[in-house]
Amino acid sequence: GNSVTQMEGPVTLSEEAFLTINCTYTATGYPSLFWYVQYPGEGLQLLLKATKADDKGSNKGFEATYRKETTSFHLEKGSVQVSDSAVYFCALSVSYSGAGSYQLTFGKGTKLSVIP
Amino acid sequence: EPEVTQTPSHQVTQMGQEVILRCVPISNHLYFYWYRQILGQKVEFLVSFYNNEISEKSEIFDDQFSVERPDGSNFTLKIRSTKLEDSAMYFCASSQETGVGYEQYFGPGTRLTVT
Numbered sequence: 001g002n003s004v005t006q007m008e009g010p011v012t013l014s015e016e017a018f019l020t021i022n023c024t025y026t027a028t029g030y031p032s033l034f035w036y037v038q039y040p041g042e043g044l045q046l047l048l049k050a051t052k053a054d055d056k057g058s059n060k061g062f063e064a065t066y067r068k069e070t071t072s073f074h075l076e077k078g079s080v081q082v083s084d085s086a087v088y089f090c091a092l093s094v095s096y097s098g099a100g101s102y103q104l105t106f107g108k109g110t111k112l113s114v115i116p
Numbered sequence: 117e118p119e120v121t122q123t124p125s126h127q128v129t130q131m132g133q134e135v136i137l138r139c140v141p142i143s144n145h146l147y148f149y150w151y152r153q154i155l156g157q158k159v160e161f162l163v164s165f166y167n168n169e170i171s172e173k174s175e176i177f178d179d180q181f182s183v184e185r186p187d188g189s190n191f192t193l194k195i196r197s198t199k200l201e202d203s204a205m206y207f208c209a210s211s212q213e214t215g216v217g218y219e220q221y222f223g224p225g226t227r228l229t230v231t
Binding site for chain 2: 004036041042043044045046091092102103104105106107108109
């Protein structure tokens with residue numbers, strides 16, 4: 001089956017520190033990979049995505065590269081801000097022939113707190 | 117910017133009672149989803165809905181669960197007889213189309229507490 005494993009939190013960083021949140025996956029078929037972010041009191045928002053091997057997704061200074069050889073999609077940011085404090089979810093979806101609903105399979109989420 | 121809304125934000129119910137969780141998807145979206153997250157665990161897919169019928173469901177989505185689009189705007193999840201293990205955060209999502217190019221937009225969630 002499909003599964004996503006991401007590093008346990010919480011993660012606390014000082015402003016301008018470097019962020020890495022590890023994510024690895026197992027999938028039947030060829031997955032697309034996503035990072036979602038949930039700010040306090042809000043729904044999950046798509047942060048970035050990558051649909052094939054070696055693609056790099058990027059948004060708001062965050063980056064993640066689809067590594068098929070290591071089945072990983074680690075999230076990185078060079079300099080975090082207080083406003084980046086949120087819960088980050090790694091997720092995948094797999095396309096099947098005959099098209100399904102592209103359900104997302106999520107990791108547990110990693111809570112990031114950035115302190116001034 | 118259009119957004120998915122969910123009501124209530126928090127629902128407390130007694131075991132065995134029926135609950136209905138409500139969602140208003142984005143107005144021009146055609147695909148609708150429910151996910152849930154038990155505290156400390158992963159966000160799990162429950163069901164997807166298109167063209168007034170279920171298109172896919174997980175093994176979690178048993179006969180106690182049902183979904184409905186009663187009018188042109190609402191999308192509901194009903195749990196007929198709640199159990200303690202149904203306590204979770206329930207997220208509704210919608211997308212304009214299905215496929216990796218189309219983002220699923222999530223609501224803020226309803227926290228269901230079964231006592």
